[in-house]
Amino acid sequence: MNIDTAPQIRWTDNQDQPQQARWRSLADYPPPKRIAVVDDTLDADTAYKMACEGTGLLWCGDFHNAKLMMQAMVRRIDSKVLRTKIKANKAGTPIAPPLSMHDAFVQYRKAQALRSRVLGMLLLPFDADHCVPLRRAPDVRPAILQARGPVEEHYVASLRELQGLISAYEWREKGIHVGALKGSVHAHYAVFSPVRGEYVDFVAHAPLPDCLKSSGKAGVAFDIGTGTGVLAAVLARRGVNRVVATDMDPRALTCAAENLEQLKVSSRVELVSANLFPEGLAELIVCNPPWLPGRPTSSLEHAVYDPDSRMLRGFLAGLTAHLAPGGEGWLILSDLAEHLGLRTREELQAWISAAGLVVLSRVDAKPTHARATDTTDPLFKARSAEVTSMWRLAAA
Numbered sequence: 001m002n003i004d005t006a007p008q009i010r011w012t013d014n015q016d017q018p019q020q021a022r023w024r025s026l027a028d029y030p031p032p033k034r035i036a037v038v039d040d041t042l043d044a045d046t047a048y049k050m051a052c053e054g055t056g057l058l059w060c061g062d063f064h065n066a067k068l069m070m071q072a073m074v075r076r077i078d079s080k081v082l083r084t085k086i087k088a089n090k091a092g093t094p095i096a097p098p099l100s101m102h103d104a105f106v107q108y109r110k111a112q113a114l115r116s117r118v119l120g121m122l123l124l125p126f127d128a129d130h131c132v133p134l135r136r137a138p139d140v141r142p143a144i145l146q147a148r149g150p151v152e153e154h155y156v157a158s159l160r161e162l163q164g165l166i167s168a169y170e171w172r173e174k175g176i177h178v179g180a181l182k183g184s185v186h187a188h189y190a191v192f193s194p195v196r197g198e199y200v201d202f203v204a205h206a207p208l209p210d211c212l213k214s215s216g217k218a219g220v221a222f223d224i225g226t227g228t229g230v231l232a233a234v235l236a237r238r239g240v241n242r243v244v245a246t247d248m249d250p251r252a253l254t255c256a257a258e259n260l261e262q263l264k265v266s267s268r269v270e271l272v273s274a275n276l277f278p279e280g281l282a283e284l285i286v287c288n289p290p291w292l293p294g295r296p297t298s299s300l301e302h303a304v305y306d307p308d309s310r311m312l313r314g315f316l317a318g319l320t321a322h323l324a325p326g327g328e329g330w331l332i333l334s335d336l337a338e339h340l341g342l343r344t345r346e347e348l349q350a351w352i353s354a355a356g357l358v359v360l361s362r363v364d365a366k367p368t369h370a371r372a373t374d375t376t377d378p379l380f381k382a383r384s385a386e387v388t389s390m391w392r393l394a395a396a
């Protein structure tokens with residue numbers, strides 16, 4: 001029997017009766033220190049103030065009104081962020097210079113953190129079957145069951161997380177079409193989704209190393225940090241006989257297993273839970289590490305933010321030791337971090353040289369996703385200049 005390790009939270013209800021329930025957060029957010037039971041009679045200013053002070057608002061009113069309350073809180077956060085921006089932009093000078101991209105990014109992350117902290121305070125009760133026992137609540141059981149699995153007791157979780165679960169459920173059902181696979185990949189909750197097709201095409205079209213082709217059935221490729229398994233599937237479809245794909249996130253490994261099965265390549269791909277490399281050598285090693293150096297604010301951001309570029313540097317530093325003679329490493333990386341002042345091109349090149357690697361070639365692509373052309377995005381200048389590349393690396 002599995003022991004439920006979710007923490008217990010306690011509060012007093014409107015009849016002054018002590019209550020308790022499990023606290024559940026897939027992003028691993030801690031429970032609020034205080035909980036107040038609230039309903040439709042609460043006004044948005046008071047709700048916002050209480051949430052900012054760290055009080056969890058356990059909603060017992062109408063479900064749709066909880067969503068309206070969330071929107072009212074979003075408006076209050078947005079206007080606070082705007083006020084902070086105006087203040088930072090004025091900086092005491094009559095004609096203020098625009099914020100540097102780095103400062104704009106720091107502000108953007110602060111705004112994101114504020115949003116998740118404050119909005120995460122609007123809480124809902126859930127029954128043990130994941131039903132929300134509130135008036136006008138939709139049936140959210142399939143979406144939650146898919147992400148959380150079965151639970152044995154009623155619990156409390158945030159409305160914001162519920163909304164994320166529902167949207168992930170819909171995306172997973174729909175899948176992402178991957179041209180190179182002539183099929184779809186379905187990303188599980190919190191698993192990196194290959195919405196940006198340009199990097200998948202790099203792996204689909206770059207010439208395979210000669211040593212991989214000549215080694216026939218014995219040839220091996222590694223896919224480091226496989227996520228949905230998309231790159232491992234592309235390599236298998238290209239005829240690579242054996243691919244070993246790693247990830248540290250169990251959700252990614254489960255997701256990759258399903259996708260590889262559904263794409264009918266699972267007999268060629270072995271999934272391994274590992275920090276970076278599996279055992280042995282490979283003729284080809286691909287890796288698409290998180291693109292931005294920085295601290296993830298929750299476990300949902302591990303595929304995007306990499307503290308101190310740990311995965312990127314670990315991949316480069318370990319590559320030569322895991323390459324078979326004549327083998328190649330294919331590093332997929334966007335230069336967004338460079339445009340945001342988080343890493344320099346010189347640093348990246350120094351890590352490549354220090355690892356005893358040379359660059360055989362590089363292919364670049366401009367992102368085609370909608371955000372790259374969204375002029376209202378605070379990071380538009382960086383996003384519109386961004387280039388995604390695949391670096392073909394070999395031992396010097």
Ligand SMILES: C[S@@+](CC[C@H](N)C(=O)[O-])C[C@H]1O[C@@H](n2cnc3c(N)ncnc32)[C@H](O)[C@@H]1O
Nearest residue numbers: 192225226227247248249275276288289290303
């Ligand atoms: C940007 S995602 C790329 C996923 C997939 N390869 C793709 O291209 O869509 C990075 C992946 O690396 C995984 N990861 C992060 N650190 C890792 C490590 N030290 N070892 C193995 N995998 C890691 C993450 O869980 C995530 O699935």
